[in-house]
Amino acid sequence: MAFNLWLQYPELAKDIEKVKHNLQDKISVDYPDLQTALSKMASNGGKFLRPAFFLLFTKLTADSQNRVDDKKLIDIATSLEVLHMSTLIHDDIIDDSPKRRGEVSVQSQFGKDIAVYAGDYLFTVFFDLITDNVLDTPFFKINSRTMKKILLGELNQMKHRYNTQQTFLNYLRNVNGKTAYLFRLASAEGAYFGGASSQTVSLATRIGQNIGISFQILDDILDYSDASRLNKPTLEDLATGVYSLPLLLVLNEDSDELHTLLAKKQDLTLPEIQRIQALVVELGGVEKAKDLAAKFTNKALIDIDKLPDSTAKKKLAKLTKVLLKRTN
Amino acid sequence: MAFNLWLQYPELAKDIEKVKHNLQDKISVDYPDLQTALSKMASNGGKFLRPAFFLLFTKLTADSQNRVDDKKLIDIATSLEVLHMSTLIHDDIIDDSPKRRGEVSVQSQFGKDIAVYAGDYLFTVFFDLITDNVLDTPFFKINSRTMKKILLGELNQMKHRYNTQQTFLNYLRNVNGKTAYLFRLASAEGAYFGGASSQTVSLATRIGQNIGISFQILDDILDYSDASRLNKPTLEDLATGVYSLPLLLVLNEDSDELHTLLAKKQDLTLPEIQRIQALVVELGGVEKAKDLAAKFTNKALIDIDKLPDSTAKKKLAKLTKVLLKRTN
Incomplete structure (x- = not known):
């Protein structure tokens, strides 16, 4: 998906290219190894989703006199990706992740120092x-x-x-921090700097928030549905006690086997983790998570429908459906 | 020195107490373990030098109408200590330092994650x-x-x-980053928000910069003069290839023994590091470093003398002399 996502949005794709060039320019640093690592990370595999949502939201109000100039818009779009990258790099230190976007992560290439x-x-x-x-x-x-946040x-x-014992509410707090706040910022900021009304900015805020939550839930579900994702990060999430949503939704189920396994905490073996994953599917965790994702996606789509009519609005609805895997 | 430094400056000591309280307030976070760690770090042993210089510089212009209100001054003083603390915490991760300000460091207490x-x-x-x-x-x-920076x-x-092959100029770049920029900021910002003229703000900038450089050089010298400092951090600096000034100043000396030892890089043993330290003293590195520190201290004192006459100016000269170990 990563590379084809923007094929159907040629105008947006062009703007994203501008963001990519600007990003390379802004992250330049007089430290050859680090420069290489950052450049690679900035050019490899990233979907640039946050800049993309930002850019789409700037176009809601056609020919708005209040829209700021293009250079500023590209800079703001870039700032969203820079913040995203910085949190990814620090997250990789904590997870000891060997890979990021298919490439060796900054920390495993240069050590945690760099x-x-x-x-x-x-x-x-x-x-x-x-x-x-x-x-x-x-x-x-x-x-x-x-x-x-x-x-x-x-x-x-x-x-x-x-x-x-953690609750869905607590999960939402984490998701807000991990994903939703940045989608919310991207959307609200796009509407604002595109010159939209304050009512539209409020709608955009809510839309971004709900897209972000649904996006993160779907990412959590991937751990349970795609065998190729059963890799080190997944294993580590469980072994380090970070419970993704499908698991969290079956914690109250009456399964001695599940709770006995979870009690092993960081000592879980790979077969045990695979057994937990099978149990989560059996107990209905994945289905429940899918239902929740659909709820947040629907909320976003209902709000998108309330936006002023424009080409950008249609693109936004389409992108949201594609990204959040809505079949209808 | 840490605890007695402000005894002779009762008014300043009172303001520093305000900064300490404000700091505790601002760093409060809903994460009990982290809260404890940050509170401890903020209350233990720190000399609050950067806030102190800032506060002294705010008083250069007696009863200036341009001085901002006290709450703002305390907040700005606090910001300097917060920035300092944040860089210390990340430095400790890189150095794997077990201690910070005599207490267990954040990273060794909670792990690098936190x-x-x-x-x-x-x-x-x-x-x-x-x-x-x-x-x-x-x-x-x-x-x-x-x-x-x-x-x-x-x-x-x-x-x-x-x-x-590194030069003194390169060392200065590092020192600027490690220490001098923050002293410079503290001094310039103090003069500015105290309502001083732009000429005085320029002087303050230069004074802070030179005090910072001299302060860091003296800190480097301590590694070679005080047996009690021959501890893990010193050992690690050498073993990780961070050369402090006295060593750097003898790198051009014709000593096969020194260069053979340095070529061992991270494989240096404790006795070998002690031998390097002895060689640095023998070859005159400590004396040369002391001369350089004195030069920067003098530059600062000459500029302090150019400041408009005030009680704060006298205190500033005295503090600079005490801190930078001037005997006259």
Whole structure:
């Protein structure tokens, strides 16, 4: 999907190319190895979903006089990808992930030393971009707050490792931090800088939030439905006590086998993890998670329908359906 | 020195207490273990030098009408310590430091996971503080740039690990990143928000920079003069190829023994490191470093003398002499 997603959106694809070039320019750093690592990460496999949603939302109001100039829009779109990349790099340190976007991750290539500073460096690039482009708007504080919320989401996820009592509400807090806040920011910021009304900006905020949640739930489901995903990260998520949604939704089921296995915590073997995955499917966790994803997708689609009519609105609805695997 | 430094400055000591309270308030986070770690780190042993220099510089212009209100000054002073703490936490990950300010470091207490996020979290606290307090002044960009320069200094230090050809100019780049930029920011920002003239702000910038360089050189010298400092961090600096100034100043000396030892890089044993330290002293590295520190201290003192006359100016001269171990 990653490489074909934008084929049907040639105008958007062109703008995403601009974001990619701008990104390469902004992340340049006088440290050859790090430069190589960041450039590779920026050019390999990333779907640029956050910039894409941002760009689509800027086009909601056709020929708006309030739209800021294109260079600014490309810079803001870039800032979203930079923030995303910086959190990915730091997440990889924590997960000890060997791979990122199909390539060797920054931390496994250069060690955690460089990875810590690489993520920090991207935070400063992010702040430069928002300082230069959104400083005199309400979105400066919203950006800064988003970064904080992403971190609090990560910390909350850590706090609830191995917690077999955690609730869906708590999961939502984590998902907000991991994914939804950034989709929400991208959408709201797109509407705002595209010159949309404050009512449309509010709608965009909610749309981005719900798309983000559904997107993360579907990502969680992949761990249980695609054998090729049964790889180190999945294994590590379970072994490090990060429970994804399908598992979380069957924690209350009366299965001694499941709870005995989970009690092993970090000592789970690969066959045991595979058994947990089979149990989660058997107990209906995947189906329940799919239902929840559909609920959030529907919420987003209902709100998209309320947007002012435009080509961008139709593209947005279509992209949301494709991305969130709606068949109708 | 840490605990007695402010005894002779009762007014300053009172303001530093305010900064400490404010710091505890700002770093509060809904994650009990992390909260404990950050609180401990904020209350233990830190000299609060950067806030102290900032506060002294705010008082240069007695009863200036341009001085911003006290709450803002305490917030800005706090932001300097928060930025300092965040870089310390990430540095400890890279150095695998077991101790920080005499206490167990965040990373060795909670693992690198929490330490990565703890540092990131403090970055967001820093940005909140500068957003709330200096957004509409030139110091917003200067703060943001300082954070970037600190990181580039760290990256430059890594780039030159085990580099026996590195120059004093390169060392200065590292020192700027490690220490001097933040002292410079503290001093310049203090003068500016204290309502001083732009000429005085320029002087303050230079004073802070030179104090920072001298301070770091003296810290480097301590590794060679105080047996109690011959501990894990010193050992690690050498073993990880980070050459402090006294060593760097004798790299050109004609000593086969020194170069044979250095060629062992990360395989140096403790006795070998002790031998390197003895050689550095023998070859005059410590003396040369002391001369350089004195040069930068003198530059700072000459500039302090040019400041408008005030009680704060006298205190500043005295503190600089005490801190930088000037005997006259």
